[in-house]
Amino acid sequence: MAEAETSVLEHIPGLRRYARALTGDPAEADDLVQECLSRALARRQKGSEIRNLRAYLFAILHNAHVDRLNEKQRWSYNLTDEFLENRLSRPASQTDRLALRDLAEALERLPEEQRQAVLLVGYEGMSYKAAAAVMEVPIGTIMSRLSRGREALRRLTSGAPMANLRKVQ
Amino acid sequence: MSPTGREPPQWQEPPSGNDNSVSEEDLQAYVDGLLPAADRARIEAYLALRADESERLAAYRKQNIGLHGLFDSSNDGSGSTDDLDRLPPQMAMLAQQLDGKLRAAAPRRSYSRPLRSLAAALAVMITAGGAGWLTYEQFFRPTDPLVAFTQQAAEAHARLAERQLAGSENGGRQVVTWLSEQPEGAPLRVPDLESLGFQLVAERVTPGANGQRAAQLLYQDEDGERISLFMRAGRSNANTSFTFTREGEASQFFWRSGSFAYSLIGMMEQKRLLEIAEVISEELQKNAADAEAGAKAPGPGEAVSATIAPAITPADTVDGSESDSMVPKPAGTAETGPVIEPPAETAPAKPELMPLPPLPTPLPESDSVPKDT
Numbered sequence: 001m002a003e004a005e006t007s008v009l010e011h012i013p014g015l016r017r018y019a020r021a022l023t024g025d026p027a028e029a030d031d032l033v034q035e036c037l038s039r040a041l042a043r044r045q046k047g048s049e050i051r052n053l054r055a056y057l058f059a060i061l062h063n064a065h066v067d068r069l070n071e072k073q074r075w076s077y078n079l080t081d082e083f084l085e086n087r088l089s090r091p092a093s094q095t096d097r098l099a100l101r102d103l104a105e106a107l108e109r110l111p112e113e114q115r116q117a118v119l120l121v122g123y124e125g126m127s128y129k130a131a132a133a134v135m136e137v138p139i140g141t142i143m144s145r146l147s148r149g150r151e152a153l154r155r156l157t158s159g160a161p162m163a164n165l166r167k168v169q
Numbered sequence: 170m171s172p173t174g175r176e177p178p179q180w181q182e183p184p185s186g187n188d189n190s191v192s193e194e195d196l197q198a199y200v201d202g203l204l205p206a207a208d209r210a211r212i213e214a215y216l217a218l219r220a221d222e223s224e225r226l227a228a229y230r231k232q233n234i235g236l237h238g239l240f241d242s243s244n245d246g247s248g249s250t251d252d253l254d255r256l257p258p259q260m261a262m263l264a265q266q267l268d269g270k271l272r273a274a275a276p277r278r279s280y281s282r283p284l285r286s287l288a289a290a291l292a293v294m295i296t297a298g299g300a301g302w303l304t305y306e307q308f309f310r311p312t313d314p315l316v317a318f319t320q321q322a323a324e325a326h327a328r329l330a331e332r333q334l335a336g337s338e339n340g341g342r343q344v345v346t347w348l349s350e351q352p353e354g355a356p357l358r359v360p361d362l363e364s365l366g367f368q369l370v371a372e373r374v375t376p377g378a379n380g381q382r383a384a385q386l387l388y389q390d391e392d393g394e395r396i397s398l399f400m401r402a403g404r405s406n407a408n409t410s411f412t413f414t415r416e417g418e419a420s421q422f423f424w425r426s427g428s429f430a431y432s433l434i435g436m437m438e439q440k441r442l443l444e445i446a447e448v449i450s451e452e453l454q455k456n457a458a459d460a461e462a463g464a465k466a467p468g469p470g471e472a473v474s475a476t477i478a479p480a481i482t483p484a485d486t487v488d489g490s491e492s493d494s495m496v497p498k499p500a501g502t503a504e505t506g507p508v509i510e511p512p513a514e515t516a517p518a519k520p521e522l523m524p525l526p527p528l529p530t531p532l533p534e535s536d537s538v539p540k541d542t
Contacts, residue, residue, distance in 0.1 A: 012264055017240055021239070030260065037266075041267050079239075118232070122201070123240060143193075147197055150232060
């Protein structure tokens with residue numbers, strides 16, 4: 001009910017951003033968003049039954065993404081060179097560019113589930129509860145993935161040894 | 170909600186040992202600004218004594234900033250994700266349709282038993298616990314074929330309600346071909362609604378479960394108003410009168426005639442839609458008569474009014490039986506009516522009607538189509 005005034009449209013930029021971060025590919029991302037919307041249309045919920053439209057849409061997007069990954073069997077997350085070029089040509093300083101490239105490379109090496117948790121919470125700013133609903137796992141699992149993912153990113157970007165983290169995965 | 174007081178962390182030990190009063194969850198929540206104000210001082214006191222931890226959390230914060238640097242639209246040279254005026258058209262259309270669907274405030278009103286039980290099932294699912302919409306989606310599967318058919322028809326129609334479609338001279342060739350492949354009792358042509366000002370603008374045959382398929386015909390009048398007619402083979406010998414349902418602003422009539430089930434949907438008043446349904450039913454009966462041309466002519470008085478109840482009736486009249494009078498229809502003998510194009514085999518390569526996207530989920534199999542009755 002609280003969502004009655006919000007429109008689907010205002011969640012589109014967020015969905016597209018998240019899908020780009022999730023897939024690393026703008027074209028694939030938009031395709032994913034469209035599939036998300038189609039799936040939502042095919043569902044039988046009414047607006048009044050949806051308590052959190054944003055989490056609802058993100059959950060559908062997330063499921064669509066996971067389904068695609070399952071179909072592909074083999075998939076690796078690659079922030080394409082082109083994508084990085086576009087992104088990294090903007091920031092002013094050389095150190096920023098290097099830091100962002102480091103972060104992108106670290107992100108590529110993260111296990112999928114940890115990357116999802118980091119993106120949902122760290123990038124999208126979702127609450128743990130909302131992120132848990134999106135990924136359909138308990139909050140404790142989200143916290144665990146988030147904590148591990150962040151620490152892996154930190155070590156990868158600082159050149160710290162990864163041995164300890166490999167075990168965890 | 171406070172992140173404290175939950176079960177202890179399940180992941181491996183944090184890089185630096187915490188004392189008992191500060192959990193890893195607290196620290197993560199601190200990074201994310203999700204820590205209740207009451208807990209903040211405690212964490213800050215802890216961090217003041219732990220430079221390593223403080224540094225670690227600072228690195229996490231920096232990650233968040235970095236993620237925005239990587240993925241925020243303002244940094245993207247390849248096209249903004251934030252510009253709502255320049256969305257991919259298909260995306261904009263889907264968003265609009267979804268908006269319309271979610272905003273449809275009117276609660277379901279139903280007049281037939283299966284739909285009532287759907288509403289009841291829905292109510293149960295909605296109230297059943299914390300994540301209502303997840304549970305609902307995961308566990309709710311409509312089993313009643315009538316409910317499923319009408320529901321899916323409504324959704325399929327809704328998704329096309331605002332889509333731009335060009336008219337076509339093609340008389341529904343794809344559907345006509347499909348009809349000719351149906352075992353028996355199928356109409357030979359798509360209904361002509363010219364007399365009502367409606368023209369066929371789109372057609373689709375969609376695969377369904379167990380090989381059972383359904384056809385959708387989309388008509389549009391000069392004002393842009395649209396109606397969808399769905400056709401599906403069903404149990405033979407079960408004629409029913411019109412059953413009315415309403416979902417949001419969409420009215421829907423469902424009926425069976427011979428071995429086919431039909432559903433007509435439009436965003437209009439029940440009365441008006443009923444008039445259209447009657448014309449369609451009449452057309453279909455003429456169709457059936459044509460199918461039997463030469464063979465045994467159906468009673469001329471088997472007029473629409475006989476099979477079409479004047480009033481709305483509950484769906485439990487579904488099993489009202491009727492004698493067969495359906496003969497297997499020879500394929501390719503479709504006589505072209507005044508506005509119908511040549512049958513598929515001879516039709517020249519004309520611009521196709523706009524193909525429609527597949528239904529989200531296959532129409533469920535309700536009942537088998539007997540080969541012989």
